[in-house]
Amino acid sequence: MKIFKYVLFLMIFSSMCLMAKTEVKVPEMKTETVYINGNKNFEIIKPSFTDNVKFKAVNDEINRIIDIDAITKDEKEICSDDPERCEHYELSIGPDMIYADNNVISFTINGYQYTGGAHGGGWVTSLLVDRKTGKLITETLKTNNKAVFNKIQKYIIDNPEGIFFEDEYTVKELTDSAVVYQSGKDTIGIIYLNYAVAPYAAGMPEFEYNTKTKKLYFFDSYSGDEVKKVEIK
Known part of the structure; x- marks a missing residue:
């Protein structure tokens, strides 16, 4: 049984949430909540930019990071092979808006999973977007x-x-x-x-x-x- 290939053993960093002392509003973005196969333990808040022409590269990267098809397949395997484990298994993924001005949008996508044991684990990836062009900034x-x-x-x-x-x-x-x-x-x-x-x-x-x-x-x-x-x- 394969585990989510993109989920690392790293703890989700809540300190980033503390960095955003004020609410960061990005009207170009929307979010959608997805429960994988109806499983409320598998909650994903998926962000996306509404203008998929201007921000296509960013949306493509978000889709790569949050691969709904892969997660759906893995959840089915877990719950089919080990129903008891499925009941206690948790996965949550969601964005954290860190900073935005007229030029850039900085946000992260954070994931957390629990598969048993003393504690869960998580991962995070950061994205920096040129707000004017809609492109990902890679020179950091x-x-x-x-x-x-x-x-x-x-x-x-x-x-x-x-x-x-x-x-x-x-x-x-x-x-x-x-x-x-x-x-x-x-x-x-x-x-x-x-x-x-x-x-x-x-x-x-x-x-x-x-x-x-x-x-x-x-x-x-x-x-x-x-x-x-x-x-x-």
Whole structure:
């Protein structure tokens, strides 16, 4: 029995929801709630752009990420092979609007699944859209600013105390595994999901890069009761 090929073992990052302090309205988008085969444990809130000509590439990418046909087939297999497991199995997928202005729309698609055991797992992917052209923006921090990830590498090496794994990650590994999204007019969020660079208990380490001041920060939620925004020199 195959498991959803696009569902990773990573925990859904609720911290992104906290980043969006005010409601982000994007009238170009709509959402549709889908229950796979009528199973209320399989709830999908699927976003799409209403103008499928202008935003066709984005809608195609959303359809690739949220493959309703594949999910439907997998749900049938699970419930046919193991009805008891099907009863307790959960899958939820939905969007999180992070930031929007006249030029860009930044949002994520988050997924969570539970298949038994101590806890569930999740995944997230980020999309950045040119609001004027309707195209996906692929030139991001991951492709044009290696200096940021050099600093992240050094910080992880120098600060393993109960937060990061002690593995020696290359800059390329840290770049490839990062989820990067625009969190504000001049800010870029960089987050590492569970097990990417830290154990499950450490959560999801989060960084922020200010494109205007060129400063990099780490959100330290591990050293005390409050989250501290630490500048990385």
